[in-house]
Amino acid sequence: MQGNVSKSVYVICPAFNEARTIAGVLAGLAGQGYEIVVVDDGSSDGTRRVAETMATTVISHPVNLGQGAALKTGIDYALSRGAEFIVTFDTDGQHRPSDIPRLLDALVRERADFALGSRFLGGAQRTPVLRRLLLRAATLFTAVTTGLRLTDTHNGLRAFTRRGAAALRLRQDRMAHASEILAEIARSRLRYVEVPVTIDYTEYSLAKGQRAGDFVMILLDLFAHKLRR
């Protein structure tokens, strides 16, 4: 972490059945001065046990709720502990801890409340063609529905100020949370900035990631959300 960001930084790591990768991810985050919070989302493969052996706070959902719910649990916890900055960081190994200081510096330098990682501004390792097309479609969808001009709308690496995180009203438990976060950023009218980050695609992270069919469910979830008060 660089000089001008010295306040408490909470890194929220949502995890569902990530026993294979979480130890490496947490080891990469350790020793940076961050408060690391793993939200185990009802894993059945020993993810919680592995996380507990590391230097982390582990919050365990008794049942699987979804990544959106895990993020909200972690964000609420961090806010309750007085976090000044909150970072969301996936535990499938696709993010690089070295990108976090750049997100935090961008928040301070740009006086922004949201710093969103973008693989298309930085370097994505071996971005598959279908995934690239889906992400482009999601970018267009976000521009139309929220007015946000972004290059990457489904990147799990983000940083918020305390004010930004408190402004987010998150209700989407599952994959639609990424779109919901952007819609909430637009609604808050707070300043946001995109920061180049690198995504390390592996067979494992691609298998855990979203598929084309998931976007149908995301659209259905977003539609249903609008119907019910």
Added chain:
Amino acid sequence: MIAQALLSVLLGGVLVYAWAEYRRSPLVGALSIMAGLAGLYFVWMPSHSTLVAEFVGIGRGVDLILYLWVCISLTVMLNLHLKLRAQQETITKLARSIATANLAAAQEAPAVTAEEAPQPAPPAAADAHTSRRMRGQSA
């Protein structure tokens, strides 16, 4: 006449349900009210269903009712989906409360030293699904 009376009672029930539902989901409530009123109308004016069907280019009144029934079924499915979502939100809040309460219990539980080992740990700490381990520089 018996069938008309029976169907009227059933459709009256649909209207009451739709009115109650309107407060939670205006769209679903409005669609259900429209469906109920249309049903009542055609029950008492069956010949008009054929007139309406011919007007919209369907042909037979029976077919019109069939298509309307499909629309009503889809509306009901949508409403069920919305109710399931609302239930899921409640479950999420409950699960989150349990998770954070367990964490708080684990954090507040006194550390068990070697001398204190024979004493049983508080049940909340022993059963907690959460824990906080302090080691190294981050916590």
